[in-house]
Amino acid sequence: MFTKILIANRGEIACRVAATARRLGVKTVAVYSEADANAKHVAVCDEAVLIGPAAAKESYLCGDKIIAVALASGAQAIHPGYGFLSENADFADACAAAGLVFIGPPASAMRAMGSKSAAKSLMEKAKVPLVPGYHGDNQDADFLHTQADKIGYPVLLKASAGGGGKGMRVIEGSAEFKAALASCKREAISSFGDDKVLAEKYLQRPRHIEIQVFADTLGNCIYLFERDCSVQRRHQKVLEEAPAPNMPAERRAAMGEAAVAAAKAVGYVGAGTVEFIANQDGTFYFMEMNTRLQVEHPVTEMITGTDLVEWQLRVAAGEPLPKRQDELAINGHAIEARIYAENPEKGFLPSIGTLRHLQTPQAVVFELGGTPAHGAGLGVPAGVRIDSGVREGDAISPFYDPMIAKLIVWGADRKQALARMAQALAQYQIVGLASNIAFLKRLVEGQAFSTADLDTGLIERNQAELFPAAQAAPAAALALAAVALIEAEKEVSAAQSGANRADPWGQALGWRMNNPYTRTLSFGDEYAAALPAKAYAVKLTYRASDWLLDLPGNPEHAPCVVNLMAQDGNDFSIKVGERAVHGTVRRDGELLHVFTGGAHYPLVYHDPMAHAGETEAEGGRLTAPMPGKVVAVLAAKGQEVKKGDALVIMEAMKMEHTIAAPHDGLVEEVLYNVGDQVADGAPLLAFKAAA
Incomplete structure (x- = not known):
């Protein structure tokens, strides 16, 4: 058995080979490109050597570099994995010439099977059953057309040196043959540098x-x-x-x-x-x-x-x-x-x-x-x-x-x-x-x-x-998304309140002295741009120990009492009415990824503070999306700003929200100062979008 091998590949096959080698007590050497410097296969091998830039032709396809690394590291053999150089007969020959064992078939076997037409000729001699067709060297278009007519349609044209579905065409009738042949040959020469094709009977439902x-x-x-x-x-x-x-x-x-x-x-x-x-x-x-x-x-x-x-x-x-x-x-x-x-x-x-x-x-x-x-x-x-x-x-x-x-x-x-x-x-x-x-x-x-x-x-x-038509997000997924947002707001509020945690006025818990607090959470489908847009408005009412949610798609067609039964990080167990719901909610920017019932629902959360004033900006105003306090003014009258520049920071429910410029433009007037309380919908700045 070898004591050290080089793995001339990446990804899961490199990791797979390394695991078996480790079990057998064989040391491994990884090669990697600049794009794979922190890749898993680099970490799991005993040694790792950089061999070139990200492009495979400058790294993983450079057989001479890989052989040089193998010799320098003391490896006795090279495992090519699959893809890249695994079926390259010249590379196998070069390994042998360098005194290295190529962990694969002999170069002669690769050459024999590398050409589909030559392989079929060999198989015919070995009495292996072949699909009726033509696998010879005559590539004259008229001759191939005649052979296809003899085989009977539908006919499959395949690049002789091909693979992965490239250089393949199914031809339904004789009239289509010449155009399909030309297309097949163009793709074959582009993909494999060889435009030789073979023709064979196309089997129905094979x-x-x-x-x-x-x-x-x-x-x-x-x-x-x-x-x-x-x-x-x-x-x-x-x-x-x-x-x-x-x-x-x-x-x-x-x-x-x-x-x-x-x-x-x-x-x-x-x-x-x-x-x-x-x-x-x-x-x-x-x-x-x-x-x-x-x-x-x-x-x-x-x-x-x-x-x-x-x-x-x-x-x-x-x-x-x-x-x-x-x-x-x-x-x-x-x-x-x-x-x-x-x-x-x-x-x-x-x-x-x-x-x-x-x-x-x-x-x-x-x-x-x-x-x-x-x-x-x-x-x-x-x-x-x-x-x-x-x-x-x-x-x-x-x-x-x-x-x-x-x-x-x-x-x-x-x-x-x-x-x-x-x-x-x-x-x-x-x-x-x-x-x-x-x-x-x-x-x-x-x-x-x-x-x-x-x-x-x-x-x-x-x-x-x-590929079914897109379905609306179920009530359970929307309830999980709402609960995850509420609990995240609590955590932020608790972190910001510090020593003032016992003060109900200083917590973002939705508590009100007299009447319950109701707000609307707005969600949309992630793929609304590509599919019919779906918007979901979840009406949320805070109560002493639970919430009342009016959920789109709720089978009871009425507001549900929702309780949080358990939370472990991003995993939630909630009760929606009389139904227990379990799931995971992962936030990625404005996307809430809800995993429940064996399905994945990516929901866009339309945060009113994050998008404050984007629509009003067209009319020259940036407005407060909800009541709050101005804690910072970052732009001055007459200042030119770029899209996304922070203009005003507000605090609401003990959380800070940044009002950003929706376009390149000019701040014409600043209407509030730091410390001012502002009402929902109040204009914060006069803003003129650039032409």
């Missing part, structure tokens, strides 16, 4: 099934069963599970043996994945081979009780495979969901930002190399595993893949795994950027996935269910 294979240097090769990766968007996987639902034992064996034949045909060594496209009737065809560890490998680990990274290290060190084919068995069911910083409602656009709040479901330690661990204790989802390369406070940058984590669950059967995945997604909380968590929960709980009605068009077929 499933994407892949087989995990492993081979050692001693001639042994086995398969670790299959994964179903049919749930995709734009040819990229969203959910993966193992084993594949409704897979007969005979077909599993046939696919596994075909995958082993494919691996042996190219002299494969290490972890690899042979991907098949399968018809609903069970017939299957070779699609491609990924000559690396896959993102979705944890589901295979969960059902087989193996650590595939440990197997990689042992095989690369010259050891035999840890298990024979007859020693492997399927135990239970596992599902993986990819948690991404992206907005499904906006075409899955990546979201850039900082993880200002990150709360993950409780993860039960899953002992790799052993058997699935089970949770102990009420409410703990057993068999939950989280592979992540980020922590709270980390940024999702525009330079790399926006994956936040992989959420993996294990169950004794698929039904139990589905329930655990839904529960775990309900517990996942992210504030600071958009995520696909709510979408994944709808997907997992949806009719198609839960009943295993699977094919690669599942998401497109179920658009209405997976």
Whole structure:
């Protein structure tokens, strides 16, 4: 076994490899770009070396720099993870030339499988089933058109060197062929530097099934069963599970043996994945081979009780495979969901930002190399595993893949795994950027996935269910937001009152001597700009030991008595009428992120003090939004100011509020002095907006 390895990658796979290496007593060296100086993978490795700027082509794709670091650090081997240089045959050759072990397949195997058309030719010789099509070298447009006509439409055009859905076109009829071919070739040359394409029959409602294979240097090769990766968007996987639902034992064996034949045909060594496209009737065809560890490998680990990274290290060190084919068995069911910083409602656009709040479901330690661990204790989802390369406070940058984590669950059967995945997604909380968590929960709980009605068009077929119209925030979420605001005001008031805490006049508790105090809290949906705007006015009346809330959407259609039963930081338990409500409220500027009932409701709080006078400023006035006292005047008559400049500070309910310039402009008159009491709506300054 090695004593030190270099991990030539970042994110969750770098952290994953480091964890296994540590368990085996192997030291690790991380490489990082300037953008990843404070990244998690840098912290978890024994050593870390800066290799270049943020752009991958100047850092993680610089094989010569990585090899130099490995040699200087005394590492004996390089683990490439997946992505970047993991399937770069030239890099594998360069490692060997430098005396380093490349923890992956031989360069010859990568080259053989790197071209889809060449790989299909090899598979044909190895008698691996192929989709009817043309995989040859003749790229003349008329010739390819003729081949497509022979295959029969619909036809799928694919870039020979492609991946990730790039350079792919589905052609429904002969008249569309030439335009689609030109478009496919342009995208292929742009993405891969190679415009060669292949054409094959496009299967209707196919499933994407892949087989995990492993081979050692001693001639042994086995398969670790299959994964179903049919749930995709734009040819990229969203959910993966193992084993594949409704897979007969005979077909599993046939696919596994075909995958082993494919691996042996190219002299494969290490972890690899042979991907098949399968018809609903069970017939299957070779699609491609990924000559690396896959993102979705944890589901295979969960059902087989193996650590595939440990197997990689042992095989690369010259050891035999840890298990024979007859020693492997399927135990239970596992599902993986990819948690991404992206907005499904906006075409899955990546979201850039900082993880200002990150709360993950409780993860039960899953002992790799052993058997699935089970949770102990009420409410703990057993068999939950989280592979992540980020922590709270980390940024999702525009330079790399926006994956936040992989959420993996294990169950004794698929039904139990589905329930655990839904529960775990309900517990996942992210504030600071958009995520696909709510979408994944709808997907997992949806009719198609839960009943295993699977094919690669599942998401497109179920658009209405997976992308429902925006719903109004429920009364429970609004009540939690209101209580969180009230309690936050109390804390600020208590901190500001100091020794005067016993004085009811000095507290922002809503106490009044004669009549109860009533105010209105105004909220709106976060996405009001993109969706039909929804505004929520919560009428709040303070009472001796509780509140009376008139809540939009309240099923009783009448004001409710609301009590705070318990609070632990940002977690609240309240009683709304006769109903107990539990949830978490995280404030991020003007956004209140309410997590309750397994859902996330981002609400904009329209603070009247924070936006004082913004509408009136158009008419030349900045007004007081509520009664209070002027504690500071920061602008003088005749002063030119910029938008956002602080002009006046008021105090109301023992809290300070800044009145800011809503536009660039000129202060024409200051109407109050420090210490003056002002009434609700009183003009504070005469203001003229710049032209």
